[in-house]
Amino acid sequence: MTDVMHNFELYQPASLADAQELLGDHDDAWIIAGGKDSLDWFKHRVKQPSVLVDIAAIPELHGIREEADGGLYIGAMTTLTEVAESDLVNARFPALAMAASKVASPQIRNAGTLGGNVAQDTRCTYYRDGFPCYRAGGNTCYANTPTAMNREHTLFEASRCVAVTPSDTGVALAALGATFHIQGRRRDREVSADEFFIGPDVDIERMTSLEHRDILLGIRVPGTWAGAHQYFEKVADRNAWDFALVNIAMAARMEGGAIAEVSMVCGAVQCTPRRLTDVESLIVGETPGEELETLVKRVASSGAKPLNYNHFKIPLMENLAARAVRSLV
Amino acid sequence: MSKVHVTTTVNGDAVEFLADPRETLLDCLRDHVGLTGTKEGCGTGDCGACSVEMEGVLVCSCLVLGVEANGKRVDTIEGMSDGHDLHPLQRKFIEHAALQCGFCTPGFLVAAKALLARSPDPTEEEVRYWLAGNLCRCTGYDKIVRAVMDAAAEMRQEAA
Ligand SMILES: Cc1cc2nc3c(=O)[nH]c(=O)nc-3n(C[C@H](O)[C@H](O)[C@H](O)COP(=O)(O)OP(=O)(O)OC[C@H]3O[C@@H](n4cnc5c(N)ncnc54)[C@H](O)[C@@H]3O)c2cc1C
Ligand code: FES
Ligand code: FES
Numbered sequence: 272m273t274d275v276m277h278n279f280e281l282y283q284p285a286s287l288a289d290a291q292e293l294l295g296d297h298d299d300a301w302i303i304a305g306g307k308d309s310l311d312w313f314k315h316r317v318k319q320p321s322v323l324v325d326i327a328a329i330p331e332l333h334g335i336r337e338e339a340d341g342g343l344y345i346g347a348m349t350t351l352t353e354v355a356e357s358d359l360v361n362a363r364f365p366a367l368a369m370a371a372s373k374v375a376s377p378q379i380r381n382a383g384t385l386g387g388n389v390a391q392d393t394r395c396t397y398y399r400d401g402f403p404c405y406r407a408g409g410n411t412c413y414a415n416t417p418t419a420m421n422r423e424h425t426l427f428e429a430s431r432c433v434a435v436t437p438s439d440t441g442v443a444l445a446a447l448g449a450t451f452h453i454q455g456r457r458r459d460r461e462v463s464a465d466e467f468f469i470g471p472d473v474d475i476e477r478m479t480s481l482e483h484r485d486i487l488l489g490i491r492v493p494g495t496w497a498g499a500h501q502y503f504e505k506v507a508d509r510n511a512w513d514f515a516l517v518n519i520a521m522a523a524r525m526e527g528g529a530i531a532e533v534s535m536v537c538g539a540v541q542c543t544p545r546r547l548t549d550v551e552s553l554i555v556g557e558t559p560g561e562e563l564e565t566l567v568k569r570v571a572s573s574g575a576k577p578l579n580y581n582h583f584k585i586p587l588m589e590n591l592a593a594r595a596v597r598s599l600v
Numbered sequence: 601m602s603k604v605h606v607t608t609t610v611n612g613d614a615v616e617f618l619a620d621p622r623e624t625l626l627d628c629l630r631d632h633v634g635l636t637g638t639k640e641g642c643g644t645g646d647c648g649a650c651s652v653e654m655e656g657v658l659v660c661s662c663l664v665l666g667v668e669a670n671g672k673r674v675d676t677i678e679g680m681s682d683g684h685d686l687h688p689l690q691r692k693f694i695e696h697a698a699l700q701c702g703f704c705t706p707g708f709l710v711a712a713k714a715l716l717a718r719s720p721d722p723t724e725e726e727v728r729y730w731l732a733g734n735l736c737r738c739t740g741y742d743k744i745v746r747a748v749m750d751a752a753a754e755m756r757q758e759a760a
Pocket of ligand 1: 301302303304305306307308309310311326347348351373374375376379382383384385386387388389390391392437438439440481485486487488512513514515644645646
C-alpha cells in the first residue's frame with residue numbers, strides 16, 4: 272500500500288560544496304539522485320527523513336569520461352540509459368552496458384542513475400514492507416522463519432539478515448574491478464567493490480559503506496578489462512522489468528585457446544556481489560568446452576546454504592557460470 | 601514545508617503551479633494542471649500508467665517530484681492528438697481494440713510514441729521489451745503490440 276509521502280524539506284543544491292553543507296546541517300538528510308528507490312520508501316512511509324538533498328543539479332556528477340589507462344570514469348548521476356547506450360561503455364565494457372540495459376523498464380532506466388543503482392537498498396519484501404527486522408533495527412529476520420517466503424534471498428554469507436544485493440550494475444562493476452569515488456566529510460576516498468558493498472556481518476543496516484555525509488561522485492572502471500571478452504546474463508521471473516533471481520558477469524582473456532585470466536561475479540545470491548573465486552581458479556589455464564563446464568557446475572555454488580524456498584538458485588547459479596564459460600568457445 | 605512555485609511547459613503551453621515538495625509530477629499534472637489523462641496504477645514505478653515525457657525522455661511521473669519539472673518541458677497524453685485528429689497510434693489502438701478498461705492506455709500510448717521516435721521500424725521483440733514496464737490487466741498485450749507495429753508501419757509510409 273502506498274500513501275502520500277511524509278512532509279520533508281527539499282533542497283536542490285547546484286554545487287558539491289552546498290550539498291556537503293546541507294548534509295552537515297541535517298543529521299537525517301537523505302540524498303536523492305533519480306529517486307526511483309527513495310520515493311518508493313517514502314510512499315510506503317517506511318523511511319521518513321525530514322530533509323532531502325536532490326543532487327541532480329550538480330554538474331560534476333554527470334557524464335562519462337575517458338581515462339588515460341583505457342578505462343572510464345562514470346559520474347554517479349549518469350542515467351542507466353546513458354550507460355546502456357554509451358558508445359564508450361559498449362566498446363570497452365559491454366558487460367556493464369548489458370547490465371544497465373537489463374534494469375527495470377525504459378522509464379526507470381531513463382531517470383534512475385548508476386550511483387543510485389549501486390547504492391539502492393535491498394528488495395527483501397519484509398524489510399521493505401516495514402517489518403521491524405534486524406536490518407530495520409529490530410531483532411528478528413522475518414524472511415528466515417519456518418513459514419517465511421524467501422525464494423529471492425541468500426545462498427551465502429547470511430548473518431542474521433538473509434537479504435541479497437538487488438543491483439544489476441553492481442555485479443558487472445565488481446567483475447570489471449571498478450572503484451567507487453566517494454566524497455566524505457573531510458576527504459575523498461576511492462574504494463573497491465569489496466569495500467563498497469558490505470554484508471550484514473559488517474553493518475546490518477546498510478548495503479554499502481556509504482555513511483551519512485558521503486556523496487558517491489563517480490565510478491571508475493579501470494582499463495584492465497577494456498575490450499576483453501565480457502559476459503552478462505540475468506535470470507528473473509520476467510525476462511524484462513524484474514529484479515534478478517541470479518545474475519552473472521564475467522570478463523576474461525584467452526591465450527592460445529586457453530583461459531588466461533578471468534573475473535566472475537554472481538549477484539542476488541548474497542548481500543554483496545559474490546566473486547566466484549573457486550570457478551576462477553579452476554578455469555584459468557584450461558580450455559573451455561563441455562568437460563570444463565561440467566567441472567564449473569560442480570564448484571560454482573559450493574558452500575551454498577539454501578533457505579526454505581530458494582534451492583532453485585543453486586542450479587541457476589551453476590548453469591549461469593557454465594554458460595559464461597561457454598561464451599568463451 | 602512551504603509550497604514551491606513551479607514553471608513548466610506542458611504540451612507546449614506555459615504552465616505555473618504551486619507544489620508541495622512531496623507531491624509527485626503525477627499529482628501536480630492531475631490536481632494542479634487539471635490533466636487527468638495520466639493515470640496512477642501503482643505509484644511505485646511498476647505499471648507505467650503514469651508515463652509522460654520530461655525533456656523528451658520517457659519517465660514514470662509517479663516517481664518524479666513535481667518540483668523537478670521546474671523549467672522543464674513535459675509532454676502528456678493530452679498533447680498526443682492534433683486537435684481532433686488522432687495520432688496514428690491512437691487510431692490503431694482503436695482499430696485493433698487494443699484496450700478494454702482503458703486505464704493503462706495513456707501510458708502505453710506515451711511509451712509507444714517514445715519508442716517509435718527512436719526506433720521507427722521496431723521488431724516485435726523490441727516492442728515487447730520496450731513496453732515491459734507498462735502493465736495491462738485486460739488485453740493480454742497481443743493487440744497492443746499489433747497496434748504499435750501497425751502504427752509504426754503507417755508512420756513509416758507517411759514519412760516516405
Ligand atoms: C519498478 C522497479 C524495478 C526495478 N528493477 C530493477 C532491476 O531489475 N535491477 C536493478 O538493479 N534495479 C532495479 N530497480 C531499482 C532501480 O534501478 C534503482 O532504484 C535505480 O537505479 C536507483 O537509481 P536512482 O538514481 O533513482 O536512486 P535513488 O532512489 O535516488 O537513490 C537510491 C539510494 O542511493 C542513495 N544515493 C543515490 N545516489 C547517491 C550518491 N551519488 N551518493 C550517495 N548516495 C546516493 C540514495 O540516498 C538512496 O539511498 C528497480 C526499481 C523499480 C522502481
Ligand atoms: S503509477 Fe507510476 S508506474 Fe504505476
Ligand atoms: S485495458 Fe484495462 S488495464 Fe489495459
